[in-house]
Amino acid sequence: MDIRHLAYFLETARLKSFTRAAESLYLTQPAISKAIRQLEEELGATLFDRIGKRIELTDAGRVVMEQAQAITQSFSSLSAKLGDLAELKSGQIRIGLPPMVGSSFFPKVIGAFHNRYPDVTLQVFEDGAKKVESDVADGLLDIGVVVLPHSFDVFDSFQFAEERLNLIVPASHALSGASSAKLEELAQENFVFFREDFTLHDRIINECLQAGFQPRIVYESSQWDLISEMVAAGLGVALLPETICRQASGKAVSVVPLEEPAIWWRLGVIWRKDRYQSYAAREWISFTREWLGGTPVEEGSGKR
Known part of the structure; x- marks a missing residue:
């Protein structure tokens, strides 16, 4: 079922006219009529009584209108929430920090990120670098700070110290x-x-x-x-x-x-190569790379 067809149906029911609904939606009347007909065929019910130039909702039409309003409102809410994520108005990031790294390098970074994105929640987990690396690999953390080098087959990264x-x-x-x-x-x-x-x-x-x-x-x-x-x-x-x-x-x-x-x-920020990163996580990576002056990590660049 196309969500747009439900929106066309609701506007037609509100205005009680295919013509006025088409004008309101900046569409042609045949496009509106075709969408309503496809919706009726899909639902197996007639939604409008056509009385001359007037239209009225059938009993089935009134039931569909009630449900269509709830569906389109939920869809609008979903779109708004996804928009918030895309604009970093909300979101959650799970970050692993070794204790001495967190206290030495990240209080100001976390504070600056929070000031820019106050509704993004940062969950910070303090563990040794080996545990942090393992948890990022297993998907328990989105991002981790570790002692380099790391597994280049598994992680993307940048070095900052x-x-x-x-x-x-x-x-x-x-x-x-x-x-x-x-x-x-x-x-x-x-x-x-x-x-x-x-x-x-x-x-x-x-x-x-x-x-x-x-x-x-x-x-x-x-x-x-x-x-x-x-x-x-x-x-x-x-x-x-x-x-x-x-x-x-x-x-x-x-x-x-x-x-x-x-x-x-040598310290670096790592994240899984093959795992989707949320909008918030991607922005955290970009933000911290710029804040800390992060540089690329090249395979085989470890020092004794």
Whole structure:
């Protein structure tokens, strides 16, 4: 059933004239008559009594008019809601953020996006980057922030940050105040790590193994500030990105540049290649790419 035919029928019933309905709808009278005839054939009922030049609704016509009004109103409401989505007056986006990334990079972005699109709801889920990547792949999240590289077969993305990991040690540590440190110098140290669902957990272990030792992990956490507090308390040392180190400095810890090897922390926004993205999600991707100065991620561009 064509929704337009119902609209033509309602206008004809309101004006009680094919001619006036055609004029009102900027159509020809034959077009209106044909649409009504097709509607009658489809419903198997006569909708108008033709009395000379006058027309009146039949009993079937009155029933159809009542239902047609409800149908066209619902269709108009649906069109309006879809229009709101297209114009970003409403919508919902599910975003995955690792905790230290969310607090360091996204409060201002989220605030600016909300100011521009106040009726778009952002649902933020805080998890480690490995869990975020898995949830985007499974469709549980629309968009995620992860530590690069990622699977290029599954995701589209852009990169917005690239930093080195630095060493943080207690203020009383022998390396406190040093101009730099080598990873191999830390073979006998206790380490405070991010949990296993964080990409940095495996990344640092692999780097330590390549440096010739298995790191002795005494504590794991999902919170960078708790990690820095544990270091300040003398529980061990930790490797944290430059952004986090700047926030951790002054808390009875010393930040030492890690020179050999340089361990890179590269952040990107990812979304599924083969999944439909809502208007709101597409605008969030465009908005954050511009806000954060995002750049394309090329396959094989990862750094050690």
